[in-house]
Amino acid sequence: MSTADIRPSTIPGIKRLAKSISGLKGVTHTMALDKAAVVAGYSNFSHALRVLRSSTAAASPTFSTFISVFWRDPKTDKHGTEIIEASLPMPLDGIIPARQYKKARGLWNFKRWASDFIYCQINPESADNAVSMACQAARTLQFMAATGLKPSSKSMPSSLEGRRIPGRDHVSSWFEPAPKRYIFADEPYAASVQKQQQERASWAKRNGWQLAKPRWAGMYFPEGGCELYLLSDPKTGMPVEPLVTALEKAAAPIVPENCKRIVPPAGEYFRSPAEIQQAKAKALKPRQERRPRGSATTVEYQMVMGSGRRPKAKMPVEKHRRVGTLLKDVLSANRHRLGVANRLGSVRSELDNWVQHEHDEKSLSDEVFFDLYYRERSEVPAEEYGIAGRALHISRLQEAQAIIAKEYPDCQPVRALAKKLDLAIKSLTTW
Known part of the structure; x- marks a missing residue:
């Protein structure tokens, strides 16, 4: 890069450029300072000193x-x-x-x-x-x-004459x-616009x-x-x-x-x-104790693989068995339809968590528990596949919804299950 390509913006930069100009052109240091200042956009070195020093002080x-x-x-x-x-x-x-x-x-x-x-x-x-x-x-x-x-x-506006400034x-x-x-x-x-100023x-x-x-x-x-x-x-x-x-x-x-x-x-x-x-202020800020959330209709639950809130009520084991059968029958015939299978999988997983907290080993043996929401049938009648079985599956899900709504109080966890069942029904109706 030649000295003509360098445009210094500071006093030290002008001095360095002047040193190069003096060596290349054999002029005195004073003349080189003025030439370097002109390259930088000033009238002479005195002008550069006045502007750069005053602008720095003024800011x-x-x-x-x-x-x-x-x-x-x-x-x-x-x-x-x-x-x-x-x-x-x-x-x-x-x-x-x-x-x-x-x-x-x-x-x-x-x-x-x-x-x-x-x-x-x-x-x-x-x-x-x-x-x-x-x-x-x-x-x-x-x-x-x-x-x-x-x-x-x-x-920039596209309607300008010549559109782009040269x-x-x-x-x-x-x-x-x-x-x-x-x-x-x-x-x-x-250097590129020097000849284009006019x-x-x-x-x-x-x-x-x-x-x-x-x-x-x-x-x-x-x-x-x-x-x-x-x-x-x-x-x-x-x-x-x-x-x-x-x-x-x-x-x-x-x-x-x-x-x-x-x-x-x-x-x-x-x-x-x-x-x-900011870190000091955060360290000094007193921590507030986290109080457990209370609700008239729900209670918090903890499990090894997750946590959440469930209705503050008990659904009888037989009702769980009936809801589980309905869900499993629909699932077994519609595994290929993800809009149904994914939502019903989520519903039965949540109900499986709830039943473990609602009943102890005396009222819910392991043998009964393992069959409530899992271990669905391995053979499905041909008439339950595809569009032919749609009406049957919709009625099963509607029955499951009705049981859940009757046995549990109206609360957010129950409404969330109802919404997932509604979406599964919608998936069946839009086949």
Whole structure:
């Protein structure tokens, strides 16, 4: 990459570029500083110093947001986590709600972990790429904090003359919440649009759009030569001047060369201050005793393989036997029809649990119990298969419903069984 492709966004970056220019072109260091400042978008080095230093001081950032990106090299299996700290003029949640991350290019791979901490959900292949992704997320937050804008998925209107602005690249859309007006950010590489500035200006004039280039370097890839332009339809969109002014006052964009990297002590996981405070508050919060739920018609039951609530009543063993026979007869003839078999399997499993809690070994021997809801018949009459046996099976399920409704009080567990039986009947009727 030549020096013409580099657009520094910080004083240290301008100085590094000046050193390269001085070596390549044989000019004095002072002249090289001015040339590097011009590349960065300023009149001279003094202008760059004044703007960058005053913008950093004016922003007065007081809130820290930590940005974490885990990386892994698939070839060597080397891996690590890069964390940077971004100082912002307002708290993270005040800049953007977590539900809107997916709409912002620099944040759509990130997720909120705490009120001051976000992490990346994809893994780049190197530490450098991880830092670059973290910095892009930080710049997106800087842009929103400075302008008050929120990310949008809105596209530029298709009715524009020429439709696309010449040289457009990395376009993103934004809106102000109230009144809801839109603006677009275009972030092409400087080298690619250098000869298209007149065409871009003509496009904006033909369509009656505003086109402005803030001194603030941008969100996408300023360290790689991208620059920021704002586009807006003044009739329906936002005016660009206030946004340009707001960005002029913002802190310098966070890039790999100026970002504040966080390195936790060896062997320790990083935890942000808000995350630590949240854990402390949770630990200090008194635990409330869990009181058993009471009900006039139901009671809680526990089993090795599950738990739930059952009616606070006893259905006689003979009634259980009759319901079990009805269910088993329908099941044995309709195993191929899942809408029937699955629901009846669930009903008999629940009734099998209830009967074990309703009767002890004296009133319900093992021999009787094992035959109540399982061990269905092995041979089924031919006339009970298919549509021919539908009416018989429906009457059996309706009889089972009637017995359950009569023997148990009206309660949620009973209503749940009735609903499953209704669905099984519906499956039979829609054969």
